[in-house]
Amino acid sequence: MEIVAKLQKQFMEFISALYREGFLDDQFLQLQKLQDESNPDFVFEVVSLFFEDSEKLINNLAAALQQPVVDFKQVDSHVHQFKGSSSSIGAQRVKNACMAFKSFCEEKKIEGCMQCLQHVKHEYFLVKNKLETLLRLEQQILAAGGRIPDLS
Amino acid sequence: MGSLLRMNRLLSSIVDSCNCIIDPQLPADDLLMKYQYISDFFIALAYFSIPVELIYFVKKSAVFPYRWVLVQFGAFIVLCGATHLINLWTFNMHTRNVAVVMTTAKVLTALVSCITALMLVHIIPDLLSVKTRELFLKKKAAQLDREMGIIRTQEETGRHVRMLTHEIRSTLDRHTILKTTLVELGRTLALEECALWMPTRTGLELQLSYTLRHQNPVGLTVPIQLPVINQVFGTNRVVKISPNSPVARLRPTGKYMPGEVVAVRVPLLHLSNFQINDWPELSTKRYALMVLMLPSDSARQWHVHELELVEVVADQVAVALSHAAILEESMRARDLLMEQNVALDLARREAEMAVRARNDFLAVMNHEMRTPMHAIIALSSLLQETDLTPEQRLMVETILKSSNLLATLINDVLDLSRLEDGSLQLDIDTFNLHDLFREVLSLIKPIASVKKLFVTLSLSSDLPEYVIGDEKRLMQILLNVVGNAVKFSKEGSVSISAFVAKSDSLRDPRAPEFFAVPSENHFYLRVQIKDTGIGINPQDIPNLFSKFTQSQALATTNSGGTGLGLAICKRFVNLMEGHIWIESEGLGKGSTAIFIIKLGIPGRANESKLRFVSKLSENHMQMSFQGLKVLVMDDNGVSRMVTKGLLTHLGCDVTTVGSRDECLRVVTQEHKVVFMDVSMPGIDCYEVAVVIHERFGKHQGRPLIVALTGNTDRVIKENCMRVGMDGVILKPVSVDKMRSVLSELLEHGVVLES
Numbered sequence: 083m084e085i086v087a088k089l090q091k092q093f094m095e096f097i098s099a100l101y102r103e104g105f106l107d108d109q110f111l112q113l114q115k116l117q118d119e120s121n122p123d124f125v126f127e128v129v130s131l132f133f134e135d136s137e138k139l140i141n142n143l144a145a146a147l148q149q150p151v152v153d154f155k156q157v158d159s160h161v162h163q164f165k166g167s168s169s170s171i172g173a174q175r176v177k178n179a180c181m182a183f184k185s186f187c188e189e190k191k192i193e194g195c196m197q198c199l200q201h202v203k204h205e206y207f208l209v210k211n212k213l214e215t216l217l218r219l220e221q222q223i224l225a226a227g228g229r230i231p232d233l234s
Numbered sequence: 235m236g237s238l239l240r241m242n243r244l245l246s247s248i249v250d251s252c253n254c255i256i257d258p259q260l261p262a263d264d265l266l267m268k269y270q271y272i273s274d275f276f277i278a279l280a281y282f283s284i285p286v287e288l289i290y291f292v293k294k295s296a297v298f299p300y301r302w303v304l305v306q307f308g309a310f311i312v313l314c315g316a317t318h319l320i321n322l323w324t325f326n327m328h329t330r331n332v333a334v335v336m337t338t339a340k341v342l343t344a345l346v347s348c349i350t351a352l353m354l355v356h357i358i359p360d361l362l363s364v365k366t367r368e369l370f371l372k373k374k375a376a377q378l379d380r381e382m383g384i385i386r387t388q389e390e391t392g393r394h395v396r397m398l399t400h401e402i403r404s405t406l407d408r409h410t411i412l413k414t415t416l417v418e419l420g421r422t423l424a425l426e427e428c429a430l431w432m433p434t435r436t437g438l439e440l441q442l443s444y445t446l447r448h449q450n451p452v453g454l455t456v457p458i459q460l461p462v463i464n465q466v467f468g469t470n471r472v473v474k475i476s477p478n479s480p481v482a483r484l485r486p487t488g489k490y491m492p493g494e495v496v497a498v499r500v501p502l503l504h505l506s507n508f509q510i511n512d513w514p515e516l517s518t519k520r521y522a523l524m525v526l527m528l529p530s531d532s533a534r535q536w537h538v539h540e541l542e543l544v545e546v547v548a549d550q551v552a553v554a555l556s557h558a559a560i561l562e563e564s565m566r567a568r569d570l571l572m573e574q575n576v577a578l579d580l581a582r583r584e585a586e587m588a589v590r591a592r593n594d595f596l597a598v599m600n601h602e603m604r605t606p607m608h609a610i611i612a613l614s615s616l617l618q619e620t621d622l623t624p625e626q627r628l629m630v631e632t633i634l635k636s637s638n639l640l641a642t643l644i645n646d647v648l649d650l651s652r653l654e655d656g657s658l659q660l661d662i663d664t665f666n667l668h669d670l671f672r673e674v675l676s677l678i679k680p681i682a683s684v685k686k687l688f689v690t691l692s693l694s695s696d697l698p699e700y701v702i703g704d705e706k707r708l709m710q711i712l713l714n715v716v717g718n719a720v721k722f723s724k725e726g727s728v729s730i731s732a733f734v735a736k737s738d739s740l741r742d743p744r745a746p747e748f749f750a751v752p753s754e755n756h757f758y759l760r761v762q763i764k765d766t767g768i769g770i771n772p773q774d775i776p777n778l779f780s781k782f783t784q785s786q787a788l789a790t791t792n793s794g795g796t797g798l799g800l801a802i803c804k805r806f807v808n809l810m811e812g813h814i815w816i817e818s819e820g821l822g823k824g825s826t827a828i829f830i831i832k833l834g835i836p837g838r839a840n841e842s843k844l845r846f847v848s849k850l851s852e853n854h855m856q857m858s859f860q861g862l863k864v865l866v867m868d869d870n871g872v873s874r875m876v877t878k879g880l881l882t883h884l885g886c887d888v889t890t891v892g893s894r895d896e897c898l899r900v901v902t903q904e905h906k907v908v909f910m911d912v913s914m915p916g917i918d919c920y921e922v923a924v925v926i927h928e929r930f931g932k933h934q935g936r937p938l939i940v941a942l943t944g945n946t947d948r949v950i951k952e953n954c955m956r957v958g959m960d961g962v963i964l965k966p967v968s969v970d971k972m973r974s975v976l977s978e979l980l981e982h983g984v985v986l987e988s
Contacts, residue, residue: 109876109966116879116969124879132872166913167872169944169966 086228093219094231100216105209110172111233125220129213132171136206139164143199147192157195158187164202175205267325274318281315284308303357306350313343391539394422398543399550408558412444415551419526420446423540426493426530431481431523433458433502440481440523456480462497467521472498472541481525493528494536498544500524501552524548596651603644610637650802660704660809664836667701667759668693671732674712678728682720687728689720694733698757702834707806711814712761714799715827719765726766726824735760735830758812759833764826770818778816779804807831859976860885863904865937867897867922868911873965877909877942880972894922903930905937907979912941912950913965923957938979942967 100106117124139160146157165180179202186194220230285308292304317339323332398418402411416428427447431440434455440463442454456463462479475482475497482495499521526544528534614634622630675691682689712730719728735758770778779800807814812831818824864886868874874890881888889905891897901908908926912919923939930936940961941954954962963975 108968112966112968113876113879116876116883118883121879121882128872128875128879131875135871162913163870166870166944170870170873170876172966 086223086226089219089223089226090228090231093216093223094233096219097216097233100212104174105212107172107174109169113172114230114233126217128171129217132167132173133210135167136164136176136210139167140199140203140206143202147195147199152192152195154187154190154195158184161187173206173209176202176209179205271322271325274321278315278319278322281311281318284311303350303353306346306353310343310346310350313339313346317343387539391543395543395546395550398422398547402547402550402554403557406554406558406561408555408562409444411551411554411558415524415547416444416446419544419547422543423526423528425526425528427525427527429481429525430500431456431525433520433522437520443522463523466497466523467499470499470545472496472536472544474536475525477527481523482527493530493534495525495527496536496541496544497523497525498548500548500555503552503556524551592651596648599644600648604641607637607641607644611641646799646802650805660707662702662704662834664700664702665705666699667697667732667833668699670705670709671712671730674709674716675730677713678716678720681717682728685720685724687720687723687726689716690727690729692729692731694731696734697732697759698734698835700836701759702836703810703831704806708810708831711803711806711829711831714803715761715763715814715829718799719763719767719825719827723765723767723824728763728765730761730763732759732761734758756832756834758830760828760830762826762828764824766824769821769823770816770825771821772818775816775818779814803829859980862886862906862976862980864888864907864909865897865901865905866890866909867892867894867919868909868942869893870911873911877911877967880967880969881909883969884973884976886976894919897922898925901926901929901937903937907938907940907976909940909942910959911965912943912954913945920953920957923954923959927958940975940979 097106113125113128143157143160143164146153146160161180161183165177165184168176168180179198183195183198183202186198223230288304288308292301317336320332320336320339324336398415401414401418405411405414412430416430419425420428425446427445429445430443432443433439434441438458439455440458460480462475462481466473466475473496475495477483477493477495479495481497500523502520502522524544528536611634614630614637617630618627618634671691671693675689678689716728716730804814807829810831810833812829814827814829816825816827818826862885864881866874866877866881866888868877868890869892871892874892878888878890889900891900897908897910908922910919910922919941926937926939938960939958940963941950941959942963942965943950944965951962961975961979963971967975
């Protein structure tokens, strides 16, 4: 059981750090609450869907911004979607980056948009990395027979 | 050869007949010939120059109607000239050609001159008539000039009048009006003196009020009945008066002859009387007199247009004075109002202060007075329980009675003031009506039996057992009224009867304003308390319910009442939307007190006021949402999954859709709630709400619609409300929030997040 305790401690520290550094916010906490016996893989499913969606959106955004004549409405709608999903999952930094992106879209500033896209991508990959690590930790704890510690 | 000869013969005959040919064989006529030569030359010259001059001058003058004549004349003269010129060559031997030319010229000359002579016959009369016309036009021009002069004068006058009027009407101050009138008139007409005589208060004299030259005229007065004054007042026109009349003696008589004086009346109109030309009688109208004097040392006369001007000005002055009077009146009224307002304001503030002082007093007294009272009553009653001598017992009983009385007095006073403030509210609750009556009876019975009075109670069979109302206050009313009945009856009986008031018994003829409106959830209780007591003087009946009044008869008995009881009862009855009155046939004939109040019927009555629950109690949390069918519409996959997870966690049966069309396809009556994400771009979501309303109508089975939005924009909220959504929630939604939202939705049918 030491392993479990150690893993759990690791998990706690990691996730606390994520909250502290602003990668995740309360919404993620809510998601964790929704995971119960009837829905054991809820968080995993949501996070996977988020990854899928986000990658699609990022590709679409890149394509849209490459166009000779940029359709800002299209770009805006993609960013809106991205913002929606990131806020639903609690990816705070991604959400903030999306908000900045949105304002550049409204001003129709292509340079700003490109920069924002880079920023969003950067943040997204960061949080993806973190979430994958987190999920792996969870799996390890479950595999070792322990329970995922409750943060609330 | 023959023709040549003939021609020669013809020529010589012509030459012979030509006067202009001088016989060349007379050398002594050389001088004559020379002079003739020269004269002919000059004649020709003159003849040629005349047309040139004519042409020149005609060209200069623009108008000359007879050009043709000139041409003819010109031609005639030129030809004559030519003739004379050619003559110059015929003095000596000349060729045949010259002769021919000469002949041609002469012929032409003859022609033209004849034509010209004929023309002149027509032309000369015309030329003569031109002259006549010229004279006529000159006369006309002079006439027009004169008329222009007159018009200009009139226009000047008009301008003066306008200017004067403007000056007069530009102020609403009486003195300024009159002063300005005089000044302007004096200026316009270059008057020596101009004066205004105003009627005095008595109306019997005219007093000199304003003059042009003197700033403050001495109070000259003339009686109003002078003939000259009557003459002026009798017409609305300007009247010439003698400079010696008393009204015109304004200046000290100097060396010069006074100039012409005119006078005109100035109507002093009442406020409502503006028709200057429509005056029926003279005697009721007041006039002022304006006197105008021309300069004495000029030979000026009053012109018609000047007189007209004066008349117009007089009228204008009258109107301006009326306006000034109106203004004065309205200013006075306004000042009065302002004073009244100030006074009222002060009174209000004082009243407020008084009320506040009283409330403060009451608030303090409420507590301060009751506490000692309570102590006295409690301790006295305790004292009663102990061993006491009869004297001591009597003393303690008196103390107790007095303090109870005092306590009642305090309560009454406090209640009444609260009732009057309107701050008293009834404590509505369900209680047993029958029990209430029985309790009153049991309270009264001891006192009544001491006085040997019979007390009976009858409750009608249709009187409900349980009712909704203010139990305590109803008891107070009953006790008060029954207590009075007992108090004021020395012998006999007191009967209390209560029944449900039917429509006929709801109307009291004495109180036609009281109109009871029975409804499904309420009924009117009618209670009659009849006693055989001393009765009430009919005169006193109206004052019964007034505060602190007690009739003389009652005052003699040791009633020990505050006089407030009935007043308080009346207030309570009014609060219960009822009516109370007392009937009596007179002194010694007993009296009946009747009151009707509105009570609620439990079971049928719904809570009239929906109490707003902002925080839900724990009980609601236990509500199970198990199997509650809900529909979630969101175009964002992640967001959709999260909301679904949330609702599934709470036990709902969740269906998810990603678009508007899908939503409309899938939604059925079984879905109890539809959660709609309205942060989707475009306004499709609102349309869905409208369609759902249309499809499922207004009846209870309709799914409730709740909007989820990440944006607390007021516009979004308004849009949601407009399309008839049942709630708006701000994302992100926590588990607890969703739980409370669902509870509130299912309980109240609406949720609003503030």
